[in-house]
Amino acid sequence: xxxxxxxxxxxxxxxxxxxxxxxGVEAKISADPDVLKTADRLVLPGVxxxxxxMAALQAKGLDEMLQGYARPLLGICLGMQLLFKxxxxxNVRCLGLLGGTVEALPDTxxxxxxxxxxxxxxxxxxxxLRDVADNSYVYFVxxxxxxxxxxxxxxxxxxxxxxxxxxxxxIYGCQFHPERSGTPGAQILQNFLDVNP
Amino acid sequence: xxxxxxxxCLDVMNGMVVKGVxxxxxxxxxxxxxxxxxxxxxxxxxxxxxxxxxxxxGRRVDAGWVSQVAKELDIPFTVAGGIASIEDAQMILAAxxxxxxxxxxxxxxxxxxxALVGRFGSQCVVVGIDSYWDGEDWxxxxxxxxxxxxxxxxxxxxxxICDVQRRGAGEIVLNCMNxxxxxxxxxxxxxxxxxxxxxxxxxASGGAGCAQDFVDVFAKANVDGALAASVFHKAIISIPALKxxxxxxxxxxxx
Numbered sequence: 001x002x003x004x005x006x007x008x009x010x011x012x013x014x015x016x017x018x019x020x021x022x023x024g025v026e027a028k029i030s031a032d033p034d035v036l037k038t039a040d041r042l043v044l045p046g047v048x049x050x051x052x053x054m055a056a057l058q059a060k061g062l063d064e065m066l067q068g069y070a071r072p073l074l075g076i077c078l079g080m081q082l083l084f085k086x087x088x089x090x091n092v093r094c095l096g097l098l099g100g101t102v103e104a105l106p107d108t109x110x111x112x113x114x115x116x117x118x119x120x121x122x123x124x125x126x127x128x129l130r131d132v133a134d135n136s137y138v139y140f141v142x143x144x145x146x147x148x149x150x151x152x153x154x155x156x157x158x159x160x161x162x163x164x165x166x167x168x169x170x171i172y173g174c175q176f177h178p179e180r181s182g183t184p185g186a187q188i189l190q191n192f193l194d195v196n197p
Numbered sequence: 198x199x200x201x202x203x204x205x206c207l208d209v210m211n212g213m214v215v216k217g218v219x220x221x222x223x224x225x226x227x228x229x230x231x232x233x234x235x236x237x238x239x240x241x242x243x244x245x246x247x248x249x250x251x252x253x254x255g256r257r258v259d260a261g262w263v264s265q266v267a268k269e270l271d272i273p274f275t276v277a278g279g280i281a282s283i284e285d286a287q288m289i290l291a292a293x294x295x296x297x298x299x300x301x302x303x304x305x306x307x308x309x310x311x312a313l314v315g316r317f318g319s320q321c322v323v324v325g326i327d328s329y330w331d332g333e334d335w336x337x338x339x340x341x342x343x344x345x346x347x348x349x350x351x352x353x354x355x356x357x358i359c360d361v362q363r364r365g366a367g368e369i370v371l372n373c374m375n376x377x378x379x380x381x382x383x384x385x386x387x388x389x390x391x392x393x394x395x396x397x398x399x400x401a402s403g404g405a406g407c408a409q410d411f412v413d414v415f416a417k418a419n420v421d422g423a424l425a426a427s428v429f430h431k432a433i434i435s436i437p438a439l440k441x442x443x444x445x446x447x448x449x450x451x452x
Contacts (some may be wrong), residue, residue: 014293077344117200117451137451141320
């Protein structure tokens with residue numbers, strides 16, 4: 001199985017790559033859509049702002065490739081947000097692989113960014129949640145989120161209830177950083193490797 | 198619910214973890230990668246590596262050990278020390294660090310904060326502040342890694358905290374220098390004042406001596422995380438025992 005990480009020019013590729021290496025899988029990193037489209041599993045990481053993230057995808061021709069990708073795709077953090085229809089951060093149209101709009105977290109909850117370990121409330125059963133306990137702590141760093149809907153596997157509370165894990169068909173997303181989320185995070189990455197294509 | 202973070206800080210000098218009293222007289226306490234592994238296993242929520250030699254010597258952090266640590270760790274970590282440009286930050290983040298923390302270079306060039314935020318996003322950019330009570334107010338110091346080069350800046354801590362947030366800093370680590378290394382408790386008074394000014398996550402640093410000090414800093418100063426070094430390095434406090442105490446006081450922590 002060939003695992004690839006899309007190099008969008010953002011900086012956290014190494015930690016994602018190392019996390020899969022700890023699971024015994026060496027990921028290939030590429031920014032070339034013709035290379036990435038051959039992957040059996042594809043990870044779209046991301047940090048920073050939605051506008052810059054989408055611009056980077058478009059500049060590399062990755063937006064169309066991702067929209068046509070039919071095998072399991074995992075968006076992490078900003079990478080998950082870019083899977084949705086649009087983001088109010090920079091008011092940018094995103095990939096539209098999932099319905100819904102990414103909105104700013106309300107500042108009533110506490111400090112923003114929402115940074116640190118928070119709990120997952122599991123909403124359904126899914127292969128991505130195999131051996132992940134309800135109320136597991138995972139590591140978040142973000143200022144935007146999307147309201148839960150029928151594609152939400154797990155949600156988290158911070159000022160608002162937001163989607164922490166999503167899935168529709170072959171499209172998966174984690175708002176938190178599984179690569180930095182200890183044992184539950186490693187389990188989720190392993191589950192992503194194990195899902196049926 | 199968002200858990201409060203326990204953050205061991207590893208002051209690194211030439212790849213070795215050191216600890217000094219009020220930043221003077223450093224003693225070696227272990228290798229960076231070994232301590233990183235140990236704290237991960239004990240349940241630390243995050244680690245900060247602070248290369249205290251970097252800024253005063255005009256030398257930058259070494260991406261080699263950053264990368265080694267990144268391979269070991271499945272919890273987030275921050276690297277501080279000598280990051281003075283987008284290129285420096287890029288190198289450290291590409292080596293696998295989750296955040297960069299800037300201190301003296303931000304004081305020398307505050308626009309560096311804006312530049313880093315513009316390139317990497319607020320969530321990657323931590324500003325460390327060394328704050329000293331001079332008898333009248335809290336004042337920001339720079340270049341504290343080397344006592345001979347330490348200077349008092351014109352900034353009052355409360356003004357600098359507001360300024361760095363306007364520039365987009367995603368988190369602030371406030372090191373209360375008067376308490377640092379004394380193990381007599383965090384500077385609750387100062388942290389309460391700064392918490393009220395700080396809309397981004399605030400991490401307390403300096404003064405932890407026992408588990409009750411962590412209870413107090415979370416309960417009384419409402420900080421998001423508490424950073425400490427010597428009490429962890431010298432095994433005066435074990436992280437699992439500390440978390441038990443915090444849980445007994447109804448303070449949310451990760452198991």
